[in-house]
Amino acid sequence: VLRHEEFEEGCKASCNGPYDGKWSKTMVGYGPEDNHFVAELTYNYGIGEYRLGNDFLGITLVSSQAVSNAKKLGWPLNEVATGMFETEAPGGYKFYLEDKEQLKQDPVLKVTLGVSDLQKSINYWSNLLGMKIYEKDEEKQRILLGYADNQCKLELKNVGGAVDHGTAFGRIAFSCAKEELPNIEALMKKENQKILTPLVSLDTPGKATVQVIILADPDGHEICFVGDEAFRDLSKVDPNGDKLLDDAMAADKSDTWFAEKKMKKASA
Numbered sequence: 646v647l648r649h650e651e652f653e654e655g656c657k658a659s660c661n662g663p664y665d666g667k668w669s670k671t672m673v674g675y676g677p678e679d680n681h682f683v684a685e686l687t688y689n690y691g692i693g694e695y696r697l698g699n700d701f702l703g704i705t706l707v708s709s710q711a712v713s714n715a716k717k718l719g720w721p722l723n724e725v726a727t728g729m730f731e732t733e734a735p736g737g738y739k740f741y742l743e744d745k746e747q748l749k750q751d752p753v754l755k756v757t758l759g760v761s762d763l764q765k766s767i768n769y770w771s772n773l774l775g776m777k778i779y780e781k782d783e784e785k786q787r788i789l790l791g792y793a794d795n796q797c798k799l800e801l802k803n804v805g806g807a808v809d810h811g812t813a814f815g816r817i818a819f820s821c822a823k824e825e826l827p828n829i830e831a832l833m834k835k836e837n838q839k840i841l842t843p844l845v846s847l848d849t850p851g852k853a854t855v856q857v858i859i860l861a862d863p864d865g866h867e868i869c870f871v872g873d874e875a876f877r878d879l880s881k882v883d884p885n886g887d888k889l890l891d892d893a894m895a896a897d898k899s900d901t902w903f904a905e906k907k908m909k910k911a912s913a
Contacts, residue, residue: 646671646672646673646886646887646890647672647673647674647677647678647683647880647882647883647886648671648672648880648881648882648883648886648889649669649670649671649672649883649886649887649889649890649893650669650670650671650849650850650852650889651667651669651850651889651893652667652668652669652670652850653667654666654667655668656668656847657842657845657847658842658845658847658857658859658869659814659841659842659859660687660847661687661689662687662689662812662813662814662913663814664689664691664692664913666689666690666691667689667690667691668687668688668689668690669687669688669690669893670685670686670687670688671685671686671688671886671890672684672685672686672880672886673686674751674753675751675752675753676751677880677881677882678876678880678882679877679880680750680751681751681753681797682751682753682756682796682797684704685818689913690897690899691899691910691911692910692911692912692913693909693910693911693912694736694910694912694913695736695811695812695813695912695913696811696812696813696912696913697736697737697738697811697813698808698809698810698811698813699759699804699808699809700758700759700808700809700810700811700815700864700865700866701738701739701757701758701759701813701815702739702757702758702759702800702802702804703731703738703739703740703741703756703757704738704739704740704741704753704755704756704757705740705741705742705743705753705754705755705756705757705800706740706741706742706743706752706753706754707743707745707746707747707748707752707754708742708743708745708747708752709744709745709746709747710747711742711747712730712742712744715730715732715742720732721733722742725741728743728744728745729741729742729743729744730742730744736813750795751795751796751797753797754797754798755789755797755798755799755800756797756798756799756800756817757800757801757802758799758800758801758802758817758864758866759801759802759803759804759808759864760801760802760803760804760808760862760863760864760866761803761804761806761807761808761863761864762803762863762864763786763787763788763801763803765863766788766801766862766863766864767788767801769838769862769863770790770799770801770862771790773832773833773836773838774868775792776790776791776792776799777790777791777792778790779791779798785802786802786803786805787800787801787802787803788800788801792819799817808864808865808866810865812913813913814867815867816859816866816867816868816869817866817867817868817869818868818869818870818871819868819869819870819871820870820871820872820873820876820877821870821871821872821873822872822873822874823856823872823873823874823875825870826844826856826857826858826870826872827844829858829860829870830843830844830858833860838860838861839860839861840858840859840860840861841859841860841861841867842857842858842859843858844856844857844858845857845858849879852878852879853875853876853878853879854875855871855872855875855876855879856871856872856875857869857870857871857872858870
């Protein structure tokens with residue numbers, strides 16, 4: 646756990662999806678956000694479950710330790726290739742674990758998203774957003790992109806039809822120099838591309854205010870660009886992150902409250 650934050654009302658940039666109640670954000674990863682891929686886990690207090698679509702296809706990481714942990718805990722593993730195991734997080738999110746010694750740098754190799762038209766996606770992510778193409782496989786209809794050799798990569802795979810985002814509403818975020826944000830916004834306007842949230846400042850209670858712009862690619866995948874200078878302040882590892890998360894979970898009596906009212910948490 647790198648940091649944990651609680652919010653009393655929905656985010657004006659829909660960070661927690663289209664929900665307007667109390668929510669929390671927990672950043673988890675193998676190291677600081679400055680030089681690691683991290684996952685942002687959002688929890689909407691009144692929502693009991695989400696319907697997954699085919700938009701998010703999984704996270705791949707290199708870690709024999711993760712494989713070993715799963716076996717010790719009896720967590721279901723399915724060997725899909727030699728030394729490569731598929732597993733599911735609670736809620737159904739897919740993870741692919743490569744059974745090799747964990748890399749000294751970030752062990753998260755890639756994040757895979759589903760797309761409906763590979764060429765259209767290449768035009769958007771590479772030609773417009775400037776990502777470098779690392780691999781392209783026409784036969785398997787997949788492409789691997791990234792901004793730097795030593796960073797987690799983005800894999801796009803053709804799902805053979807429309808992309809369904811379900812109701813969980815995830816997004817991919819990148820940090821960049823603050824002065825780049827107006828340029829990105831201007832480019833998207835010029836190219837008639839979708840801007841979900843024009844350049845806006847977002848507050849985190851007691852922490853830095855960051856500037857973000859949120860876009861949508863041809864398949865509706867949400868992409869957030871955040872100003873790096875303020876983000877480096879916001880994203881400092883909080884030594885109290887674990888405790889804040891534990892305290893919030895202990896204080897969350899929502900299951901009890903719903904049970905007493907003979908109500909179920911909403912299904913999104």
